[in-house]
Amino acid sequence: MSTVTEKAAVERQGVPHYRMFIGGEWVDSDEQYEVINPATEELVATAAKGTTAHADAAVAAAKRSFEEGVWRNTPPVERAAVLDRVLATLASRMDELAELGSRECGFPLRLSQAISVGFPLMHIQHFADLTRAYEWERPGPVTGQVLNAQLVRREPIGVCLGIVPWNFPLVLGAWKAIPALAAGNSVVIKVDEKTPTAQLELATMLREAGLPDGVYNVVTGDGETVGAHLVAHPDVRKVSFTGSTEVGREVMRTAAETIKKVTLELGGKGPNIVLDDADLDAAVDGSLYAFLLHAGQACESGTRLLLPTALHDEFVERLIARLKTLKIGNPLDAGTDIGPVMNAVQRDRILGYIERGKKEGATLAHGGTSPSGPGFEKGFWVEPTVFTDVTNDMCIAREEIFGPVLSVLRYDSVDEAIKIANDTEYGLSAGVWSQDVQRALDVARRLQAGSIWINDWHNISQHMPFGGYKQSGNGRELGPDALDEFTEEKAITIDLTGHVSRRAYGLVIGTPPATA
Template identity: 55%
Template sequence: MTEVPTYGMLINGESRETGEWLEIRNPQDDSLAARVARGSTAEIDEAVTAAKRAFNSGVWSKRSPVERSRVMADIAEKMAERIEDLVHVEMIANGATVRQATGFHVGIAIQHFSYFAELAGTYEFETALPPQTYPTLGQNIIRREPIGVCGAISPWNFPLVLTLWKIGPAIAAGNSIVVKPDEKTPLSLLEFGRIAEECGLPPGVLNIVPGEGVDAGARLVSHPDVGKVAFTGSTEIGREIMRSASDTVKRVTLELGGKSPSIVLDDADLQLAVDGVLFGCMFYSGQICESGTRVLVPDSLYDEFVERLVRRAKTIKLGPTDDWETDLGPIISAKQHQRVLDLIARGEDEGAKIVLGGGVPEGDEFRCGFWVEPTILTEVTNDMKVAREEIFGPVLCVLRYQDEDEAVEIANDSIYGLAATIWSSDNARALELAEELQAGTVWINDHHQVNPAAPFGGYKQSGIGRELGANCLDEYTETKTIYLDLSGDLESRPYDLLLSHDEE
């Protein structure tokens, strides 16, 4: 019998256990993959204290940007050396296939952390404004200084890359950080913590406390010594974080839910659009916040497009996640599995037609674990629950539209505004249409193209603030203005506006 590995949490450079454990289940077969020490309020308090002590000591915060950049570059290089280990723990915790985990979950994480390492050395922490001449001669200097202790609460779907979107800018700016990873998928973050400290990140700068949101997460958000919280997850939890963070007026970045539309125009390359729409929706079983789960198709193309979608989607292969031939893996958990199936049934009850999938795939290998077939629903209208709620499963809703104005109206008729996609052979037309969409990212003739140099975030209830981009360190710094008088004598000052009489 194979021994189940155990992981301690990371506090002040030490692996800590509490005597209580989180069970990490493999979504492929619901087997026990690992045990992780469970943290709660007390461990969050310890981690924040360690982070604050490390920050105040200057062991990291006072290092030069170039030095911080060098350490971070070493971390990215070490991640690349250990990519197989990181891929393995990612797969067994969140059900990603080996191709997806290698190319996206871990591969992009390494690329993006390398980008943050570069930013650490190039970011303008200090800028001098042109000298002012009125009312006196002086110089203003704008400084961007680290906040202090930052908190991060990360999701289960991309536990490594989406948490590095928070860790990278935070430590690049000189902060310390406490991370509360999702209790189902903390393994890759704990492996990253080991790598970071091996490469010279001082103890206490990065602390990782797996635990439940109701205690560990809530305490991190409310802690008075945490100056900023970054969260990726559901809009519902994002609202709670905003309310809690307001008690201490801490800064928040929220990357929340989405119901991204893919608009197929009547001049689209249909072969490209079909493959692109399926990639946009089905990749990682639709468990991505910016998945294109609503495809809007002109009435004139509707039947043909649906026929092409179904034919192509039938080629998607489900199977063991460690098989390089497997295209699609399982849903993350039993709870989410049931929710997806319930929403499919609700869609059918509301009048949608299941033209592909809709249930658990056949075969002995799918009897255990949390499997859902690639599912396509047609005759969906935008008032149906499946068109309005984030399903987080491999479920594509196909909607009709008559003209571009109606397509824009349907696309924007959502509480979300994270991303959108346009499929067209006319670039000018697509660019013009992109201006009408209420979304933080609009892809034209592609999907899931996340460039670390481009800001990422959403309109409306898809979030607050932006991650990635050349200015991502702004979210982890305070702005200070320093004024230096250059006039040199009393007579040149405007003090006579108040003190107009000589001393008697």
């Protein structure tokens, strides 16, 4: 394991080469990953390919920094000040990071400005504000005679591991790293090899902002080896994972061996219910937005559209007409609405689901293939695809496709719509469209999902908790209690009776003998 100097990336053969960040040093490896632009298949950067030895070194650095206590014992207001400085740097690099997000992840540029920079800015600001306002210690409840003083403290856990997926690397990485740091923990982040750069750039910002060495560490590596090794590591006390439900099960099983605290944000199959009194213009555009954000590569996408039978044909006609006005293409073109999917594996997986949908008897109403012609000679593309005549037992209605594919289902009563919506192993997101807010609220209260949007979608506010029901995960990120997931709660009780006879010792050791 060799170390090299100051920045996350150095030029190598005309492209940036990113190293890992371990114990305050930039660490390279013998092997490397290629980071590919999903729109052009051009090489964006290379990145060190980490091993389990790098993972061990990162955990050791984090554990050492936590035990030394330099960051853990830093007053919360000073920890928040470090985050403030990160915010200033992040804002100053908005254009650079937005373009990097487009080239690395395939975000259309205006979406990248929001996802790669805008959301991280808002969410990190929220975590900084929480750090200043958080009740780190509070009086305990008064019970019976006032004979005890009681305190409840919130303290950092230790080494916290965040495993970040490829679809929204900076914002999801911030959800895992920043509240953990705000609470005084030391952190190891395992990035996805397809989109490693954002967390490594964040490492430079944290270091420049004054974060002590060893408190924040970033490693790369294959999930099956490096990721699994980190989850099993006995010195990791908390795991925060975002990814598929299948891998989430493995994370939970592995973490159980050492009883780690675990937060899981997993898959989804969001039901989007249009009631018969919905504003159709808003509902049509909102339903497109629900399943097309980042070419459908979002776990809380609205991929099941539930329409009342009486409204079905008109709504589908309007939806497809609006869909035909959207531009698919180069993410760096400011007019692009929909970019590529992540890679060939993802493209082929999505196209495979489309074929399964046709074989199961669903009607392909729009799309269904990869676009061709000028601009699509290279890259990984899937047309926005709409299926009608879908029933809830079909695989395209039950399994997470993770692409721009919408399944349209009919219903004849609101009760039937709710039954269809809840008939899934997932419970991450749901939506309701109605001009009667109270009616929509009545439906929302009956849906089994962690986030429900009325007349909107993807409205992930830093002020609201985010997470899933059922096999969409456990725990919550964001919201007013975001730091709770990264702290341990300690109860301290002080006996104030002033005399041994007032205590309960006699229940075991009897009355003390009289003294002369």
